[in-house]
Amino acid sequence: MTYTVSTRTPVSRIAAILGLGGTLILAALPFFAGRGTIQDMFFILTMLVLAQFWNLLAGYGGLVSIGQQAFVGMGAYALFGGVILWGLDPVSAILLGGIAALVIAVPTAFFAFRLNGAYFAIGTWVIAEVVRLSVAQWKTLGGGTGTSLPRSATRDMWLVEMIEEVLDVRSAAARDILAYWLALVLALATIGGIYWLLRSKNGLALAAVRDNTEAAKSVGVDAGRMKLVVFLTSAFGTGLTGALIYLQKARISPDAAFSVTDWTAYVLFIVVIGGIGTIEGPILGVLIFFALQSLLADFGSWYLLTLGLLAIAIMLIAPRGLWGLISERTGLHLFPIRRTLRGGKLSPSEE
Amino acid sequence: MSILSLQSVSKSFGALTVTDDVTFEVPQGQALGIIGPNGAGKSTLFNLITGNLTANSGTINFEGRDVTRTSAMDRCMAGIGRSFQIPQPFEKLTVYENLLVAATHGRRLGEAAVRDDCADILERTEMIRRANTPAGQLSLLERKRLELARAMATQPKLLLLDEIAGGLTEAECQSLIGTIRDIHAQGVTIIWIEHVLHALTSVVERLLVLDFGKVIGLGDPDAIMASREVQQIYLGIEV
Amino acid sequence: RDAKIRLGYVSPQSGPLAAFSDADRFIIEGFLASDAGSNFEVIVKDSQSNPNRAAEVAKELIIDDEIDMMLVASTPETTNPVATTCEAEEIPVISTVAPWQPYFIGQQGNPGDPGSWRPFDFSFHFFWGLEDVISTFTAMWNQLDTNKSVGAIFPNDGDGNAWGDPNVGFPPVLDAQGYKLTDTGRYQNLTDDFSAQINAFKAANAEIVTGVPIPPDFTTFWTQAKQQGFTPKAASIGKAILFPQAVEALGDQGHNLSSEVWWSPNHPFSSSLTGQSAADLAAGYSQATGKQWTQPIGFVHALFEMAASVMGRVEDSRDPDEVAAAIAATQLDSMVGRIAFDGKGLPPFAAANVAKTPLVGGQWRLQDDGSYDLVVVDNSDHPEIPTGGKMEEIS
Amino acid sequence: MSLLETHNLTAHYGDFQALFGVDITLEEAETVAIIGANGAGKTTLMRSIAGVLRNAAEAVTYDGRPVGAQPADEIMAQGVAMVPEGRKLFPSLSVEENLLIGTYGRKKSGHWTLNTVYDLFPILRERRNSPGTALSGGQQQMVAIGRALMSNPRVLLCDEISLGLAPVVIKDIYAAVPAIKAAGASLVVVEQDIAQAMAVADRVYCMMEGRITLSGTPESLSREAIHDAYFGAAA
Amino acid sequence: MIWIDTIIQGILLGGLYALFAAGLSLVFGIMRLVNLAHGDLIVMGAYLILLLVTLLGISPFLALLIAMPVMFLLGWALQKFLLNRTLGDDILPPLLITFGLSIALQNALLEVFSADSQRLPPNALTTASVQMGPISLGVMPLLTFASAVLVIVGLNQLFYRTELGRAFRATSDDPTTASLMGIKPANIFATATGIALIIVTIAALYLGLRANFDPNIGPARLIYAFEAVIIGGLGSLWGTLAGGIIIGVAQTLGAAITPEWQILAGHVAFLLVLLIKPRGLFPRAHD
Ligand SMILES: Nc1ncnc2c1ncn2[C@@H]1O[C@H](COP(=O)(O)OP(=O)(O)OP(=O)(O)O)[C@@H](O)[C@H]1O
């Protein structure tokens, strides 16, 4: 009697093919799209990465953090420090950003993991404030004033010259394209990595912990370690993203880099509106967020007012987010993780 | 050698002492039954053995190692498997995935390595047809079977079963007895809490009676069942 | 040329700094209605007082709206991200309403290391600098009889760090002029308690207070100072008491607070665009909006004067290098005085990018009807601007 | 017309169905017992009647009115009180406050007041100011019963009030039942202790897997029949 | 002497924080609701008082009396029709809804009142002080502190002496069982939020009298309020006062060393307390 296991569904196969095609188009985008599009896509991709990592934390790990700005800011400041103080190339300094975020994530976890639920949320927020206030004392990087990346550093960045030549664009545009490609790689790696995690036995364990922690422990799942790994991973990824975002902005200040609204509240909005606990949710969420911003941002406070009201409305209508609503109605999963056992006594007629 | 030994183990919730100075040993390979009135502390005793609760005092040894303060996960890895009285399935996962969690994490193996084992356990517990059903949709009986199957998937040396026969029809009960005997025959030590006495006595070699958190009897099942005290306390029947 | 010249304009129109932008609409409408203005299209973006947002909208203006030149106003929180973006994008930008040090030094990679500072190619700025505010403040204090002991409240933000800077800020100048400065360190904005500073000032027997706090913090400080029995003879404060509403919020405690004055209806300047005098402009604003005049009005107006002047002197407005060269060559008599990037009064490193405008000192005087009037009390650096009275002690 | 009836009552916890069409009746001044194995659905039945789990309006009728769709507080206000399984005292409240909460929002008086409850369970008078949860299990159960009585209910639902109690304490608790009936309440008693149930009830329902499998007066039911209904038909 | 003054000023500052926190403590304690809009509600209260003061020309204290019932009704409706629908084990829905409420409120205030910073008209009391030996204490901070203590005494009376208070505590322990006792948890929660908004109005009065406010100033104070609630212990009102004082004193002590550490010191004190007592100083025995 032999059994096989598969997670694919017909829909997911189509989705995979479409996804592959989409990825190729996205990779080739700089060859035919204007700079505006590239920048919009950069914004979408970086917000998507932040959203995926927050979703990993809150949606899969049950760790509702409102202190993600600590990792964005830390990653960004590490990039500036690496470039300005130690003369690193900006592209390699992005990695430094991820590592710096990881380094502060360790003591943060030590502290915050003693807290639960709402306490955890507030605790992470306070820690992020502590990091912000401490970084604001870092006088060589401008303290509370902030600082800008020297133009020489960004101009001579790796690959920029090559892109300039190959695509025949100005240096500023080449930098955008490089940043876009980096963001694309990061986003694909993030989605791929999270999908891989969810399909691994550790992903299964995460789901089990989410369903029933006590029972999960009783079958040998190390719930504490799972959470720690998730926390550190998302800190690292968030730090990388922070560094990349500020590489592109080229100017930093503590208030901007550690903004709870920009890097946590909007991210939370994206995930929850799209659908928490799914990979599809943040993708849908970031598109909605971007659409709203492009349509309404010029209306100043009316834009933010609308955003706030929309958050309330969607939470009341679709508590599991828009993707939750869609997949409930249609049973659609673009990233299926359910393992289906086939064969043996489960011959098709009995299935 | 005894696989499990408890030395003066006590546990209380606030003012309520639920496990009161319990001492006993279970020899390797034995099947021990536990009976006692509702609220006697049977399930609590299980929770103490598995690490879901920590004892206030006393020591618990498993395979000669003191495990009193170790976590539920560590004890699972050491070889203690359990079913919950109130089934605790991972509701969003399918039956097969429920087993997969237990097998891959309880035994630190890869998914491919445990696939056939899991399927085999599902067959033996007659759950194979439900393999791809989310556990949240199971009926109570199926949930209880899943509890057993998931516990087996961790390949325990000591298996703790908490009221898995309640509510079964006689035929189902017999098949369950068969399954448990099977497991036992493979050398797994079993401790089984059960109110369905005929099922229990047809498997276990010794019986432990718990009342108000105290051990009030331990020995040969027939002798224990014959005692007047047990008849009165347990069956609530005036004899 | 048939197409209009495209100007991008960024300012904090919402959020905590929105008061700076109250007159934007009035000025821009006036500009577009003027003769020169009819050649222009102005695309206005709101930074929402948020530096992240400021950088984003700057990029949008450059890339999506394909502007020819950027104008940006009001506080380093908005000017710096926009100017940095333009510099990177190689788009000419003119900024104002931020002292030039936080603008220039704040955009350097390592603000602590003057050796590493570099001039900009496309970024230009006109306003006054810290040396002006220091000289104006000390001139005002010198009108009074004090013990020359000064307490300072400098926050940890763009302005505060510049004012308190040991090289370019207050400390060296005050030292040179024989003032004793008590600076307790950079506090965070939105601090709720200033007793540490007040205690330190009392201990130093400070008779003068200076600083550049945000309005709520100054109110907290000033109220607490009174409660705790600290009563300096002079209080010269930047930023916080710029707007009449902020002074009115102090009740009668605002009387004789002093501040830097960069523009007023009494300034003897007129517009190169419309020929209006400063008084005309202020009166026009009050008439159109029903609000009292504020200092940014003149500078936002001058920003558009600059745009008209620069673009009038170029062949191809779409050529960033030509436009940048035209800005650098500006010699304009504007609503805020003469603007020229001739390095006058500036250290060599900033000479190419900064033009200085005149600064005088003023005092808020409580009127009988409960409102406040800003009276120029010191013009020692710019005698051409008339004074309306003498410096008075806070009683 | 009976005081309380259920008609084809069902209940779900998420995807899981716990009750499958349960019909029971309770007459005025009657005591019925519901017995069954663990997980049979006894508690679920009580929670459905009390309004914690909602149902179609017609699924539960009380005094002739359909009340199945009403929330717990409204059902309580009409005179159906419950002693929940596991006592569920409010830990932040003292014994006396726990009792008083039973009268929340009600001005109507009746037989049961603080005094009469203390007379019924004198030990509570001594412990009136202790936190409710500092009491022994039996005393806590007394508080839970007293708390339900304070509302002077017409129907009292008791879910496993002997659970985890010593036989002597159980005797004390059940000794209070005649007084409760005398004060005018009809009782639904859920019990796992069959003997106890038989002793107190006028009629008995036996449940298995969410269904009623047997009902009748205690005298009419044999031990074998109960055993079958309890654990499934014997082979 | 300076140290004593520093500590006393810190205690008085703690009174302000406790006042900001008391309403939050009530709501958090009873419903486990993390209300991110609390700071903005305080600012809204300040604008309401300002509006009454300017329209009717009355004293702020009189305006407070009019504003309180208005805010109560608002809180009641907010809870009943919006927040009640988000309660449950999951903390995310209330987090997102109150965040939405927070930015909606900020921007609505911005539209109506503009970004100009405002202040309730100062009066003689604003800068008045009493001399205690060498230390000069502001009347307004003293009044703020006294109000915080009064609010907490009042809430304690309500909680431990009234039928409503019993219902609050019972519902907080276990809403399901409370409903079996004839309590409507939805209404109890609505009443609690209503009362919280009455306290918010009192906090708003002092916020407006103390310094300038503008529509964006709410969130900055929210974090201190949360800290005070958490280090005090869930549901402990005196704990909230203690928490506020700890943060206030930590801030003034930190500032006395150097103002750069002022706010940092408050946060660090919070983290230290939680490191030693993860459930706060006065946790409830259960939960
Ligand atoms: N976490 C807990 N907190 C407080 N009391 C508890 C807790 N867990 C169990 N108890 C109490 O401990 C006592 C023993 O419970 P336990 O579940 O061990 O009984 P049991 O013998 O398994 O009963 P049953 O046969 O009904 O399953 C009961 O009175 C129960 O209410």
Ligand SMILES: Nc1ncnc2c1ncn2[C@@H]1O[C@H](COP(=O)(O)OP(=O)(O)OP(=O)(O)O)[C@@H](O)[C@H]1O
């Ligand atoms: N909150 C819940 N969520 C999911 N399932 C539940 C819940 N409560 C009860 N159940 C399930 O419903 C079924 C009936 O439970 P119920 O508590 O009504 O049984 P009972 O007859 O009262 O049992 P006991 O004798 O143990 O009290 C059981 O299978 C139980 O696991």
Ligand SMILES: [Mg+2]
């Ligand atoms: Mg049990």
Ligand SMILES: [Mg+2]
């Ligand atoms: Mg039950």
